[in-house]
Amino acid sequence: MAQSDSRVRRLVKAIALTLPLALLMAMMITGGRPAPTETRQLIGMMVAYVFTVGIFFLIVFTGRTHRYRSALFIGYAVSFVLTFIPGLIETRGSMAVTQSDMIQGQTPFCHMVIPTTLIPAAVSRTIIFPGSMLEGFASIGTMLVLWLGASVALGRGWCSWVCFYGGLDEGFSRIGRKPILKNISRKWTYLPFAILVAIVLLSAATLSPMYCAWLCPFKAVTEFEAVTSSIILVQTIIFVALFAGLVVVGPILTKRRTQCGLFCPMGAFQSFTNKANIFDIRVDPDKCVQCGRCETSCPTFSIDRETIKKGKTRMTCTKCGRCVDECPKGAVSFHIKGTPVGVRSQIARMAFVYPAFLVLAIMGSGMISVAVYRLLLLATTGSLVQ
Amino acid sequence: MSLIKAIRAYAWAFLAVPIVLLTFMGMDPLAQLLVMLTGLHVHPVYAGGEVTQVINHGSYQTFIHRPVFDGLVRETDTGFVQIEWQPKDANLPELLDEQIDFDQDRKTDFHIQLNTSTNTTTLESSDSRVISADKAIAAQNARILRVNLRKQSH
Numbered sequence: 001m002a003q004s005d006s007r008v009r010r011l012v013k014a015i016a017l018t019l020p021l022a023l024l025m026a027m028m029i030t031g032g033r034p035a036p037t038e039t040r041q042l043i044g045m046m047v048a049y050v051f052t053v054g055i056f057f058l059i060v061f062t063g064r065t066h067r068y069r070s071a072l073f074i075g076y077a078v079s080f081v082l083t084f085i086p087g088l089i090e091t092r093g094s095m096a097v098t099q100s101d102m103i104q105g106q107t108p109f110c111h112m113v114i115p116t117t118l119i120p121a122a123v124s125r126t127i128i129f130p131g132s133m134l135e136g137f138a139s140i141g142t143m144l145v146l147w148l149g150a151s152v153a154l155g156r157g158w159c160s161w162v163c164f165y166g167g168l169d170e171g172f173s174r175i176g177r178k179p180i181l182k183n184i185s186r187k188w189t190y191l192p193f194a195i196l197v198a199i200v201l202l203s204a205a206t207l208s209p210m211y212c213a214w215l216c217p218f219k220a221v222t223e224f225e226a227v228t229s230s231i232i233l234v235q236t237i238i239f240v241a242l243f244a245g246l247v248v249v250g251p252i253l254t255k256r257r258t259q260c261g262l263f264c265p266m267g268a269f270q271s272f273t274n275k276a277n278i279f280d281i282r283v284d285p286d287k288c289v290q291c292g293r294c295e296t297s298c299p300t301f302s303i304d305r306e307t308i309k310k311g312k313t314r315m316t317c318t319k320c321g322r323c324v325d326e327c328p329k330g331a332v333s334f335h336i337k338g339t340p341v342g343v344r345s346q347i348a349r350m351a352f353v354y355p356a357f358l359v360l361a362i363m364g365s366g367m368i369s370v371a372v373y374r375l376l377l378l379a380t381t382g383s384l385v386q
Numbered sequence: 387m388s389l390i391k392a393i394r395a396y397a398w399a400f401l402a403v404p405i406v407l408l409t410f411m412g413m414d415p416l417a418q419l420l421v422m423l424t425g426l427h428v429h430p431v432y433a434g435g436e437v438t439q440v441i442n443h444g445s446y447q448t449f450i451h452r453p454v455f456d457g458l459v460r461e462t463d464t465g466f467v468q469i470e471w472q473p474k475d476a477n478l479p480e481l482l483d484e485q486i487d488f489d490q491d492r493k494t495d496f497h498i499q500l501n502t503s504t505n506t507t508t509l510e511s512s513d514s515r516v517i518s519a520d521k522a523i524a525a526q527n528a529r530i531l532r533v534n535l536r537k538q539s540h
Contacts, residue, residue: 028410100523103530105428123458126429133421133428134414140428141417148420149409153402204458207431278398338395340388348399355402362410 014061017350021358022053028362029369040380044373048365051075056357063346065321065334065353069360070170073160076364077167079371081221086374086384087137088223096226102130108138111147111163112218115196115269116211119204128207153355155277156270159260159300160320161356162363165218169259173251173299181253189261189301189316192268199265211266217242217259260318261300271315279352280335281313281323284342287331294323294332303332311341319352430454434468434532439490446473446482453488455537464517466532469498473527478502482529502529509533 029049036042051072058068088095097107109131120128127133127140134141150162159166199210212219214235220243225232242263250258260267274280281303283294294303302317313323323332333345334352374384409416420426427433431454439450448471455465467488471478482500487493497510498519505522517534 024407098523100525100530102432103434103523104525105433120429120458121424121426124429124456125425125427126456127426128429128432130432131428133426134417139417140426141421142413145413145416145420146409149405149416153405153409207429207458278395278402336395336399338391338398340392347396351396351399351402355406358403358406359410 010061010063014057017060017354018053018057021056021354021361024358025049025053025361025365029365040373040376041369043376044369044371047372048369051368052361052365056361059353059357060350064325065349066325069160069321069357070174072360072364073167074171074174075167076360076367077164077171079364079367080164081168082371082374082384083367084222090385094226095223097223098226099228102225105130105132106136107131108136108223109140109143110138110212110222111143111158112165112216112264112266113209113212114144114147115265116199116203116209119200120207123204128203129209129212150359151270151273152277154319154352154359155274155279156267156315156317157277157279157319157352157356158270158273159264159267160318161360163260163266164363164367166257166260166318168218168221169247169251169257170299171251172248173255173257175252176255179253179255184254184256184262184301186301186304189314191262192264192316195263196265196268214238215242217245217247217263219243256301257299261302261316267300267316267318274315274317278337279319279348280337281317281319282333282335282341283308283311283313284331284333285309285311287329287342288327289329289331291328293326293328297322297326319356321349321353324349430456434470434530438488441484445475446471446478448484450486450488453535455535461537463537465535465537466520467535469531469533471500471529477527478529486533488533496533498531498533500529500531505529507531 026049029045036045055068055072059065062068085095092101101107107130109129113129117127117129120126129140131138131140133139150158154161195215199215202210215238217239219239224236224239227233227236246259246263250262288308290308294308295305299320299322300316300318302314303323307313319334321334324334333342334349335341335345336348336351339348377386378384435451435454437449438452441448441450448469451468453465453467455461467486469484469486471482480502482502484498485494486496486498488495493512495513496516497512499508500506500522505524507519507522509516509519515535515537517536520532520534522529522531
């Protein structure tokens with residue numbers, strides 16, 4: 001009887017918390033415009049809406065964060081690829097960005113570039129990227145606003161709730177039951193910081209976004225420079241090799257997000273925003289039984305014996321909630337800095353998950369809506385592009 | 387004291403939702419405000435620098451940008467000047483033939499011929515600062531060309 005009461009209470013709470021999100025999402029997904037008349041677009045929009053709202057309901061109702069966030073996060077990343085590439089082909093004719101696109105400032109700006117632009121922006125108020133400040137798709141100004149807002153609200157939660165690439169290696173990390181590579185030295189977790197320093201300095205010295213030009217694995221599934229010289233051919237081979245190694249094979253072998261945890265300089269840069277952000281993950285030493293599940297499950301190598309002793313995670317924590325879900329004793333919890341650890345942790349969890357999910361849902365639902373439309377287009381016309 | 391600290395912490399935490407909503411709902415005006423307040427702009431190495439001369443040829447116009455030698459903290463030894471040819475209505479002529487005075491000293495710095503079918507160029511330099519011309523880039527009906535320069539004449 002008491003169990004049934006508790007279930008009803010949880011259900012009422014989940015509905016009460018989901019309703020405002022459902023209304024907000026209805027507003028965001030339609031953009032205040034009437035529903036589309038084209039059936040495939042309408043189906044895409046409805047699928048995206050039901051999927052995102054349903055995921056949020058499950059997060060609140062079950063009390064589990066990672067499992068459901070992960071489903072949406074992976075769907076978002078796959079949808080991004082399915083949306084972006086056909087979009088490029090429709091507007092530009094190919095995935096390749098040409099000299100003409102670059103010289104006209106028509107290259108979409110992506111958050112991965114942000115660290116490399118810092119020194120020139122500070123010194124000469126210039127952005128070293130062939131994009132547009134305010135015009136066109138993914139302008140520099142709008143991406144900077146998105147990054148600033150989400151970083152203030154979520155810190156490095158960006159990497160598990162906002163980044164449209166993160167879901168790709170997260171998706172591959174969920175293939176297979178057990179990791180083949182288990183013992184990865186913690187020293188490798190400093191590599192993203194080393195890459196960050198190197199690309200920031202090299203980019204400032206050469207006035208070229210070095211990570212984009214040479215190291216971004218996601219070029220393999222988004223856009224890349226048209227191969228018109230042997231240098232560009234080498235760059236393209238590097239992109240594909242890094243994608244295969246860090247986004248596909250690495251996550252499958254380790255069951256971790258190897259690109260995000262061991263390579264991504266944007267992630268390393270984003271770690272510093274965790275210092276200023278109000279949310280973190282804490283471990284209650286009185287409840288912890290040292291089972292190590294949090295350590296072995298953390299996708300970004302952000303929690304280990306040393307940090308558990310201190311009751312904290314590393315600054316690289318992406319607040320995905322996996323350790324919170326995995327802990328059998330409820331010792332790991334979302335936390336608001338300045339409040340007692342382990343007290344009202346469900347309030348802290350919802351205070352973080354609500355804004356984090358809003359960003360993921362707003363970004364993700366748009367992508368999923370278009371991706372479903374593209375798939376329906378493929379099924380009905382045999383092509384992903386119009 | 388800890389109570390005040392906790393209240394402040396919860397207040398700050400609950401601000402995260404309005405911050406996120408403001409970010410999405412006000413994205414375009416906030417981006418304009420950010421660009422206006424910071425003065426951020428695309429580096430001239432990518433944008434080509436400001437247009438300093440416009441030459442009207444009737445059916446098309448030539449836009450000459452300022453020479454770009456912008457480095458991180460000081461000017462670089464080599465740079466470029468960007469020239470654009472834009473048709474007013476239809477297409478550009480088959481052959482563009484232009485005398486360019488990029489520093490506006492009333493002396494021709496180089497003579498450029500551009501075949502708009504092949505985008506190949508012929509450059510005749512009249513100034514030792516002019517090094518070479520890149521291949522012209524087609525941008526819809528327009529053509530964009532960068533002519534490489536060295537800073538000092540030798």
